[in-house]
Amino acid sequence: MNKPLPSYNALRAFVAIGKHGNLKDAATELFVTPSALSHQIKNLEAMLDKALFTRSKSGLMLTHDGEVMHEELSHAFSLIQQSVQKLAQYPQHNILNISMLSTFAMRWFIPRLSSFQEQYPDIEVRISTSIHEVDFAREDMDCAIRSGHGDWQGLHAEYLFTETFTPVCNPKLVKQLQSPQDLAKLTLLHARMRPDDWQVWLKALDLKLQPSHEQTFETRNFAIQAAVDGVGIAIVDPSLVAEDIKAGRLVTPFSQTMADKSAYYFVYPQAKNDDLNIQNLQLWLQQQILKSTLTL
Numbered sequence: 001m002n003k004p005l006p007s008y009n010a011l012r013a014f015v016a017i018g019k020h021g022n023l024k025d026a027a028t029e030l031f032v033t034p035s036a037l038s039h040q041i042k043n044l045e046a047m048l049d050k051a052l053f054t055r056s057k058s059g060l061m062l063t064h065d066g067e068v069m070h071e072e073l074s075h076a077f078s079l080i081q082q083s084v085q086k087l088a089q090y091p092q093h094n095i096l097n098i099s100m101l102s103t104f105a106m107r108w109f110i111p112r113l114s115s116f117q118e119q120y121p122d123i124e125v126r127i128s129t130s131i132h133e134v135d136f137a138r139e140d141m142d143c144a145i146r147s148g149h150g151d152w153q154g155l156h157a158e159y160l161f162t163e164t165f166t167p168v169c170n171p172k173l174v175k176q177l178q179s180p181q182d183l184a185k186l187t188l189l190h191a192r193m194r195p196d197d198w199q200v201w202l203k204a205l206d207l208k209l210q211p212s213h214e215q216t217f218e219t220r221n222f223a224i225q226a227a228v229d230g231v232g233i234a235i236v237d238p239s240l241v242a243e244d245i246k247a248g249r250l251v252t253p254f255s256q257t258m259a260d261k262s263a264y265y266f267v268y269p270q271a272k273n274d275d276l277n278i279q280n281l282q283l284w285l286q287q288q289i290l291k292s293t294l295t296l
Contacts (some may be wrong), residue, residue: 002097004251006044006047006048006179009040009043009169010040010043010044011044011073012030012077013026013030013037013040013041013044013067014041014044014052014069014070014073015034015070015073015074015077015161016029016030016037017037017041017053017060018052018053018062018066018070018074019074021059021060021061021171022059022060023037023038023060024261039116041053046076049163050063050065050066051063051065051066052066053066061148066113078176084145084260092245094122094123094124094277095122095123095124095126096123096125096126096142096143096173096277096278096281097126097128097132097141097142097143097147098125098126098127098128098141098142098143098144098281099127099128099129099134099139099141099143099144099145100127100128100129100144100145100146101129101130101131101145101147101263102129102219102221103220103221103224103240104145104147104240105127105129105189105225105265106221107220107221107240107241107243108239108240109127109145109274110127111243113125114287115284115288116284119280119284120280120281120284123277123280123281125281128141133146133152133187136155136268142196142268142272142275142277142278143266143267143272143278143281144266144267144268145160145264145265145266145267146264146265146267147163147264148262148263148265149261149262149263150265150283152267154269154270155267155268155269155270155275156267156268156269156270156272157266157267158264158265158266158267158282158285158286159263159264159265160264160265160266160285160286160289161239161263161264162259162260162262162263162264163237163239163259163260163262163263163264163287164237164238164239164257164258164259164260165197165200165201165235165236165257165258165260166201166235166236166238166252166254166256166257166258167183167201167234167235167252167253167254168224168227168233168234168235168236168238168244168250168251168252168253169186169227169230169232169233169234169250169251169253170227170228170229170230170249170250171248171250171251172230172231173186173230173253174251174253177253177254178231179275180202180205180254180256181207181209182212183209183233184209184210184211184212184288185212186211186212186213186215186232186233187211187213187214187215187222187231187232187233188211188213188215188232188233189214189215189216189217189226189227189231189232189233189234189235190215190216190217190223190266191216191217191218191219191220191222191223192216192217192218192219193218193220194220195216197235197236198235198259198260201235201256201258204256204258205256213232215231215232220234220236220240223236224236224240224244224250227250228249228250233253236259238252238257240273241294242292266281266282266285
């Protein structure tokens with residue numbers, strides 16, 4: 001069975017003492033007391049069952065075993081130092097931390113992310129999802145995509161697009177929806193974070209309904225998936241389900257689309273106005289929105 005290795009600090013102490021030949025100078029190099037070094041060396045010798053130094057009034061001299069061990073350890077520590085210095089010289093990988101709502105991430109941002117990677121292969125985008133507004137002063141985030149009115153103090157807010165919403169459902173349910181009044185026959189799907197979307201849409205049509213059944217999910221992403229699976233009818237921004245509509249997994253049974261009072265914004269601290277990575281992401285977002293608008 002292999003013996004356990006000595007501690008890193010004990011080996012550093014041995015190398016320093018062997019270099020200086022005395023405890024005082026070695027202790028100064030390592031920012032410890034001479035007595036602490038003396039204790040470490042005694043423990044090291046006891047562990048190895050070898051005398052590493054001969055002690056005299058003039059200082060400490062390496063024994064034959066000590067000289068062999070010191071030469072090899074000095075070389076090993078030199079390699080460690082070279083490796084650390086080499087790593088420090090490598091160019092830092094461009095990492096951009098961005099926060100957004102999970103539904104926006106899953107349904108809008110991530111499906112387009114490969115386009116950003118092709119355009120900016122040196123930038124790694126790391127996505128964090130949360131329902132709370134990121135605190136840039138305390139959290140390790142560079143930027144965020146928020147839904148609101150663009151009036152966040154201390155932040156640059158770049159308008160992306162106004163959120164709209166309309167009903168969406170599995171194509172198999174369309175035959176049952178000749179008019180908005182027919183919604184009462186089916187299950188209305190809600191998201192807990194957006195509880196009023198259905199009522200706002202119905203009120204805009206001056207329509208009062210008593211739906212046969214309602215189902216509430218934690219997020220809009222769950223409600224959208226339930227709509228894809230034919231559980232009922234969700235109400236969402238069409239841009240979040242563009243791929244599902246294009247693939248025929250979802251349809252918009254009615255033409256009435258209502259604009260929300262809030263919009264999506266790309267936000268970041270004003271202190272990062274000159275950050276090239278953020279500028280590139282902002283430009284890419286604008287390109288994606290323009291592309292989406294042209295394909296509608």
